[in-house]
Amino acid sequence: MLLCAMASRTLIEQAKQARDWAFFNRVLSPNQGVKGLLQALEQLGKLPRDFDPDPLINLAQHPHEGVRCAAVKALSRLENPDLLTFLIERLELETATVVRRELVSAIGRLRTPEAIPALINALKDPDAKVALQAVRGLFVFRDLPEVHQALQTLTNHPNELVRDALHSTLQPAHSTTPPRAHLHSPDALKNLMVCGDALQVLRSVPDESIHLTFTSPPYYNARDYMLYPSYEAYLDLLTEVFREVHRVTKEGRFFVLNTSPVLVPRMSRQHSSKRYAIPFDIHPRIVQLGFEFIDDIIWVKPAPSAKNRNGGFYQHRKPLGYKANSVVEYVTVYRKATPKLIDWNMRQYPESIVEASRVQGKYEPTNLWAIAPAADPVHPAVFPLELASQVIQLYSYKGDLILDPFAGRGTVGSAALVLERYFFLIEKEPTYFEYAQQILAGGSLLQSEYRPRFMEYDKFLELVSEGV
Numbered sequence: 001m002l003l004c005a006m007a008s009r010t011l012i013e014q015a016k017q018a019r020d021w022a023f024f025n026r027v028l029s030p031n032q033g034v035k036g037l038l039q040a041l042e043q044l045g046k047l048p049r050d051f052d053p054d055p056l057i058n059l060a061q062h063p064h065e066g067v068r069c070a071a072v073k074a075l076s077r078l079e080n081p082d083l084l085t086f087l088i089e090r091l092e093l094e095t096a097t098v099v100r101r102e103l104v105s106a107i108g109r110l111r112t113p114e115a116i117p118a119l120i121n122a123l124k125d126p127d128a129k130v131a132l133q134a135v136r137g138l139f140v141f142r143d144l145p146e147v148h149q150a151l152q153t154l155t156n157h158p159n160e161l162v163r164d165a166l167h168s169t170l171q172p173a174h175s176t177t178p179p180r181a182h183l184h185s186p187d188a189l190k191n192l193m194v195c196g197d198a199l200q201v202l203r204s205v206p207d208e209s210i211h212l213t214f215t216s217p218p219y220y221n222a223r224d225y226m227l228y229p230s231y232e233a234y235l236d237l238l239t240e241v242f243r244e245v246h247r248v249t250k251e252g253r254f255f256v257l258n259t260s261p262v263l264v265p266r267m268s269r270q271h272s273s274k275r276y277a278i279p280f281d282i283h284p285r286i287v288q289l290g291f292e293f294i295d296d297i298i299w300v301k302p303a304p305s306a307k308n309r310n311g312g313f314y315q316h317r318k319p320l321g322y323k324a325n326s327v328v329e330y331v332t333v334y335r336k337a338t339p340k341l342i343d344w345n346m347r348q349y350p351e352s353i354v355e356a357s358r359v360q361g362k363y364e365p366t367n368l369w370a371i372a373p374a375a376d377p378v379h380p381a382v383f384p385l386e387l388a389s390q391v392i393q394l395y396s397y398k399g400d401l402i403l404d405p406f407a408g409r410g411t412v413g414s415a416a417l418v419l420e421r422y423f424f425l426i427e428k429e430p431t432y433f434e435y436a437q438q439i440l441a442g443g444s445l446l447q448s449e450y451r452p453r454f455m456e457y458d459k460f461l462e463l464v465s466e467g468v
């Protein structure tokens, strides 16, 4: 029988069923050669508790580090406490960092207090990923004083993943947040649009009122007139607005930002036009505010919708003169940083809301979203309803409060109403505010028990002074 055929998954499964340990002695024999061993180890799958670990113990000392790594991984799945001494001995001798990582993971998986000294020792490993495995292994013992003390020594670990893992490990096991507080948002803000400056308005919004923000900010000075004294001043203004967005966002919830580089046209033929990389320039500031970067979604539009930038190049074909027609915008997804996993956010909702909010039918599994752009007779820069609907469906639950601080004609509000969420919108320009009012007050969209309300900034201040 051919050796590679011997290692096929079907034969392995049959041998497991038959408790044919001799079969495993043959396929896991060091004589098989590295390729055959790696293939066999990969096919092993879940092993029965009474699996004879001897061939794997042998391979955990094989000269090839890939074989050692795969063998330790297989041993780890046995979760056999009798292997602890062997694993610790190997850890002391092992030089390959990938194998040390698997060894620490295997030791941690045993969940036995005898493993604690080896795991504490592994916290000092120069490879941050080994230290990370040790933190994970110690998680179940975090309430023991010696473990707590050892973990505390890593508070200033140079690697951010270790610091994050540590932070969540040292959190109290039970949340102090009252049940369902995460779902609550102020009634006064539900389906409200305010005509005013985003920064001023947001400053009066209570902490942690918002479940999701989706917005497309103004495009610097891409139009003819100068709205901002400089690009730096523009970025500073966005940063201040997003600082408020961070404050009003609930723990672990999302901030989704639609931006694209903008082209400020040249003044004359003697000057060149200038392209500003807004998504990339604003990104580090957003992370600095305490948002965690989650995803970069590319919104791709049909080619004919792009402004033609390569007319000249088409004629002369001289290298360096090429300029791409831009058919994409960026939809960057951030989460308010928290040591809690996203499952924690999901668990805050009762089953009925989770059921009602499930994303039904087809959805886009990649980060390339093909959506046609929208045109509007009144507002020059709206995003399509489909884009807002997609973001709201994917990043919020029914009954959540959705913010757009640069609301324009209120596309986010339209999508929120249809999807049975609430909107809270801010728009500075009275023309667009009034236009949004006509759209959002329209009966066909009105499915909510909170009638959409529209007010000037002064009225809003009165409202919040009464307490929201």
Ligand SMILES: C[S@@+](CC[C@H](N)C(=O)[O-])C[C@H]1O[C@@H](n2cnc3c(N)ncnc32)[C@H](O)[C@@H]1O
Pocket: 196, 197, 198, 199, 215, 216, 217, 218, 219, 379, 381, 382, 383, 384, 405, 406, 407, 408, 409, 410, 411, 412, 426, 427, 428, 429, 432
């Ligand atoms: C790109 S548009 C957003 C359009 C919106 N997504 C829609 O679909 O209608 C940006 C909007 O922000 C508004 N805006 C600019 N500066 C603002 C500020 N400081 N506060 C509130 N709104 C502002 C502009 O008037 C403009 O309507």
